[in-house]
Amino acid sequence: xxxxxxxxxxxxxxxxxxxxxxxxxxxxxxxxxxxxxxxxxxxxxxxxxxxxxxxxxxxxxxxxxxxxxxxxxxxxxxxxxxxxxxxxxxxxxxxxxxxxxxxxxxxxxxxxxxxxxxxxxxxxxxxxxxxxxxxxxxxxxxxxxxxxxxxxxxxxxxxxxxxxxxxxxxxxxxxxxxxxxxxxxxxxxxxxxxxxxxxxxxxxxxxxxxxxxxxxxxxxxxxxxxxxxxxxxxxxxxxxxxxxxxxxxxxxxxxxxxxxxxxxxxxxxxxxxxxxxxxxxxxxxxxxxxxxxxxxxxxxxxxxxxxxxxxxxxxxxxxxxxxxxxxxxxxxxxxxxxxxxxxxxxxxxxxxxxxxxxxxxxxxxxxxxxxxxxxxxxxxxxxxxxxxxxxxxxxxxxxxxxxxxxxxxxxxxxxxxxxxxxxxxxxxxxxxxxxxxxxxxx
Amino acid sequence: xxxxxxxxxxxxxxxxxxxxxxxxxxxxxxxxxxxxxxxxxxxxxxxxxxxxxxxxxxxxxxxxxxxxxxxxxxxxxxxxxxxxxxxxxxxxxxxxxxxxxxxxxxxxxxxxxxxxxxxxxxxxxxxxxxxxxxxxxxxxxxxxxxxxxxxxxxxxxxxxxxxxxxxxxxxxxxxxxxxxxxxxxxxxxxxxxxxxxxxxxxxxxxxxxxxxxxxxxxxxxxxxxxxxxxxxxxxxxxxxxxxxxxxxxxxxxxxxxxxxxxxxxxxxxxxxxxxxxxxxxxxxxxxxxxxxxxxxxxxxxxxxxxxxxxxxxxxxxxxxxxxxxxxxxxxxxxxxxxxxxxxxxxxxxxxxxxxxxxxxxxxxxxxxxxxxxxxxxxxxxxxxxxxxxxxxxxxxxxxxxxxxxxxxxxxxxxxxxxxxxxxxxxxxxxxxxxxxxxxxxx
Numbered sequence: 033x034x035x036x037x038x039x040x041x042x043x044x045x046x047x048x049x050x051x052x053x054x055x056x057x058x059x060x061x062x063x064x065x066x067x068x069x070x071x072x073x074x075x076x077x078x079x080x081x082x083x084x085x086x087x088x089x090x091x092x093x094x095x096x097x098x099x100x101x102x103x104x105x106x107x108x109x110x111x112x113x114x115x116x117x118x119x120x121x122x123x124x125x126x127x128x129x130x131x132x133x134x135x136x137x138x139x140x141x142x143x144x145x146x147x148x149x150x151x152x153x154x155x156x157x158x159x160x161x162x163x164x165x166x167x168x169x170x171x172x173x174x175x176x177x178x179x180x181x182x183x184x185x186x187x188x189x190x191x192x193x194x195x196x197x198x199x200x201x202x203x204x205x206x207x208x209x210x211x212x213x214x215x216x217x218x219x220x221x222x223x224x225x226x227x228x229x230x231x232x233x234x235x236x237x238x239x240x241x242x243x244x245x246x247x248x249x250x251x252x253x254x255x256x257x258x259x260x261x262x263x264x265x266x267x268x269x270x271x272x273x274x275x276x277x278x279x280x281x282x283x284x285x286x287x288x289x290x291x292x293x294x295x296x297x298x299x300x301x302x303x304x305x306x307x308x309x310x311x312x313x314x315x316x317x318x319x320x321x322x323x324x325x326x327x328x329x330x331x332x333x334x335x336x337x338x339x340x341x342x343x344x345x346x347x348x349x350x351x352x353x354x355x356x357x358x359x360x361x362x363x364x365x366x367x368x369x370x371x372x373x374x375x376x377x378x379x380x381x382x383x384x385x386x387x388x389x390x391x392x393x394x395x396x397x398x399x400x401x402x403x404x405x406x407x408x409x410x411x412x413x414x415x416x417x418x419x420x421x422x423x424x425x426x427x428x429x430x431x432x433x434x435x436x437x438x439x440x441x442x443x444x445x446x447x448x449x450x451x452x453x454x455x456x457x458x459x460x461x462x463x464x465x466x467x468x469x470x471x472x473x474x
Numbered sequence: 475x476x477x478x479x480x481x482x483x484x485x486x487x488x489x490x491x492x493x494x495x496x497x498x499x500x501x502x503x504x505x506x507x508x509x510x511x512x513x514x515x516x517x518x519x520x521x522x523x524x525x526x527x528x529x530x531x532x533x534x535x536x537x538x539x540x541x542x543x544x545x546x547x548x549x550x551x552x553x554x555x556x557x558x559x560x561x562x563x564x565x566x567x568x569x570x571x572x573x574x575x576x577x578x579x580x581x582x583x584x585x586x587x588x589x590x591x592x593x594x595x596x597x598x599x600x601x602x603x604x605x606x607x608x609x610x611x612x613x614x615x616x617x618x619x620x621x622x623x624x625x626x627x628x629x630x631x632x633x634x635x636x637x638x639x640x641x642x643x644x645x646x647x648x649x650x651x652x653x654x655x656x657x658x659x660x661x662x663x664x665x666x667x668x669x670x671x672x673x674x675x676x677x678x679x680x681x682x683x684x685x686x687x688x689x690x691x692x693x694x695x696x697x698x699x700x701x702x703x704x705x706x707x708x709x710x711x712x713x714x715x716x717x718x719x720x721x722x723x724x725x726x727x728x729x730x731x732x733x734x735x736x737x738x739x740x741x742x743x744x745x746x747x748x749x750x751x752x753x754x755x756x757x758x759x760x761x762x763x764x765x766x767x768x769x770x771x772x773x774x775x776x777x778x779x780x781x782x783x784x785x786x787x788x789x790x791x792x793x794x795x796x797x798x799x800x801x802x803x804x805x806x807x808x809x810x811x812x813x814x815x816x817x818x819x820x821x822x823x824x825x826x827x828x829x830x831x832x833x834x835x836x837x838x839x840x841x842x843x844x845x846x847x848x849x850x851x852x853x854x855x856x857x858x859x860x861x862x863x864x865x866x867x868x869x870x871x872x873x874x875x876x877x878x879x880x881x882x883x884x885x886x887x888x889x890x891x892x893x894x895x896x897x898x899x900x901x902x903x904x905x906x907x908x909x910x911x912x913x914x915x916x
Contacts (some may be wrong), residue, residue, distance in 0.1 A: 039543070041595035067591075072546065074544040076541045103509070103515045106510075107509065128568065131568075131617070153507070157476075159478075310563070358809070
């Protein structure tokens with residue numbers, strides 16, 4: 033892609049309404065544009081990053097055997113009355129009347145609807161266990177939307193639902209998702225810590241919030257520092273291995289505000305191992321048994337002919353929020369560097385261009401074409417801006433690798449820079465191999 | 475995937491509310507489930523097909539240089555008041571008041587919002603031409619939703635918007651999209667004919683509807699039969715080639731109801747070449763100049779400092795509707811056969827299984843594992859149903875290739891069937907190669 037053709041409205045100034053760095057960067061780099069309060073359009077750069085995050089989330093769900101479907105955004109109020117949440121949910125639920133006066137709503141979550149699908153489709157214990165998920169837009173009519181896509185009204189979310197015969201089987205599903213979440217965040221370049229959490233309006237008795245550390249986070253967290261050293265690569269996809277992983281995490285104190293108790297904290301964690309800081313919630317998992325299956329009468333036949341309400345859990349990841357969360361984690365000293373796996377492009381070619389001398393332009397184009405033909409996703413800055421202005425722009429765009437064609441470059445070796453890393457002089461072939469190898473690692 | 479694990483609630487009977495065959499099949503094969511009137515959930519089988527269609531639509535948009543972004547589903551009423559369509563649109567627009575009483579709506583289309591994004595982002599003639607598109611859920615509050623996802627309320631649609639400096643450049647963008655549409659539908663296994671059409675509520679003076687023939691179609695169409703013989707493979711992506719393609723289509727009479735004139739038809743088309751039939755609209759393209767850019771004040775600076783309102787076109791493809799349209803075209807004599815490119819699986823392994831004899835099961839599993847290891851997307855019917863019941867089920871699921879393990883199969887050669895085609899006895903290696911080759915052609 034040529035930068036002059038890319039639809040990327042870069043802003044020179046930071047808009048005053050943006051209080052945190054992810055919101056600032058996303059507006060300045062032309063990743064999003066607010067269309068009305070708390071509702072955003074995703075411009076090509078932001079969209080591309082979000083799609084890459086979505087793909088990783090999807091792959092890790094599929095790996096644990098979850099099946100993807102898609103529920104609509106607009107739901108009937110009826111099933112929410114069946115579950116009893118229609119009145120409870122409050123003003124954050126966007127309530128709608130259709131042309132016939134029927135009560136509808138824009139789904140803020142999908143426990144009711146998935147339960148209704150499941151009860152109509154599955155009759156026998158033989159079909160269990162089952163995990164279903166979708167990645168769909170949700171709406172919460174926030175009173176004070178803020179921090180850009182971090183706390184907005186319309187947001188993109190993966191929500192999964194597990195269905196099991198009993199508590200024991202259900203905990204296995206819960207643990208599988210726990211494992212999938214750790215792998216998902218790791219592939220996104222994030223260290224997310226599962227924290228014992230309050231179950232809130234979803235209800236139930238077992239819940240973890242996955243939190244990444246960030247000064248701008250809205251969750252206060254209290255933990256044992258050693259929890260950050262757990263190596264999830266030691267574990268595999270089997271039930272027994274995942275159970276060990278769960279146990280290792282359970283060894284260390286890690287809770288959010290709602291569950292915090294100072295006496296407990298001091299008793300369980302030595303002073304010098306205590307970490308009190310802030311974080312951003314990027315995922316949340318719940319086990320709630322028959323909280324929905326009972327009122328909605330979702331049951332299966334057992335082998336002996338008896339009926340049992342299925343035991344359910346629900347599991348969310350904020351896909352659009354993750355774009356901002358990754359920025360909060362990776363944008364520092366005014367330089368953004370996307371993790372390779374979610375970067376909008378793999379490499380940028382940044383030539384110094386003179387009006388009266390086409391040689392650098394032609395050279396840049398040759399490099400660009402070679403990389404493109406090698407299936408590398410490359411952005412060429414073909415604008416006539418000064419090199420220093422280009423660098424400032426790329427500090428916002430955050431592509432992790434740059435090929436810089438200044439005056440210094442010789443014919444055979446190119447200046448290849450890893451953002452926040454070293455600069456090497458490499459041949460084009462060497463650069464290509466480096467990029468392809470990095471891709472294979474991720 | 476093992477069929478016993480797949481979330482696919484197959485119905486034995488055709489639900490009485492389904493009047494056309496695509497609606498019947500989608501319900502019976504467990505592709506969709508109605509969640510409220512005219513609003514559907516997409517279950518895994520239907521979701522997979524829709525995603526494959528979406529991918530092809532996206533690839534053909536990208537090929538002509540269109541850039542993908544994503545606008546939200548919920549829009550402010552304000553810009554619709556600016557364009558004057560807020561009052562015009564009628565009751566099909568789902569109108570919403572948020573918790574603060576602000577007038578919002580669920581976008582039925584996006585001319586206003588994209589114009590607003592463009593005017594805030596692009597200032598100079600240098601950035602044109604530009605084509606932007608997104609693939610997003612839309613909502614039209616149909617008075618009488620019917621025919622399943624063919625005429626429903628919440629639907630998935632690709633809509634693109636072109637921005638040019640003058641009519642001449644804009645027609646080039648229009649023609650590019652014309653070309654992309656023909657290629658898109660061809661890759662989907664459909665013959666879609668561009669018909670001169672009325673511009674309707676979108677407005678403007680140049681418009682084509684892309685229609686596939688189907689008895690159940692809601693559009694009445696009148697055409698010269700020869701238009702079906704045009705070979706789009708003769709043409710390429712260049713402006714001049716695409717213009718010739720446009721001209722070839724313009725040679726033949728082809729209009730929908732709104733534009734039909736009997737005298738014209740009889741004058742331009744000999745009796746024996748006249749075709750009067752019904753069709754399904756799967757795409758619609760419009761050129762409307764400054765219809766939106768003028769009221770919304772979307773202009774760019776020309777080289778001489780003057781300002782000009784950009785000239786726009788809009789281009790829609792009904793992605794969710796296409797799932798049903800393909801079924802209408804490909805489901806006959808109670809047998810469905812998906813085009814390879816959008817089939818939910820590439821091949822089904824269908825063994826006859828006896829309770830007291832594991833040999834066929836083990837053989838089937840071996841075949842399944844071999845194909846899976848060869849990266850072929852395969853469905854294994856591991857249920858204990860009778861073979862004839864399995865065949866009936868697969869007539870609904872519509873996977874185009876089957877490996878049948880009846881009593882006849884010898885050890886080395888397998889019964890490989892192409893649905894509605896021939897049955898051959900092939901080795902597993904030969905089957906694999908056949909499937910991989912077919913994939914490379916599509």
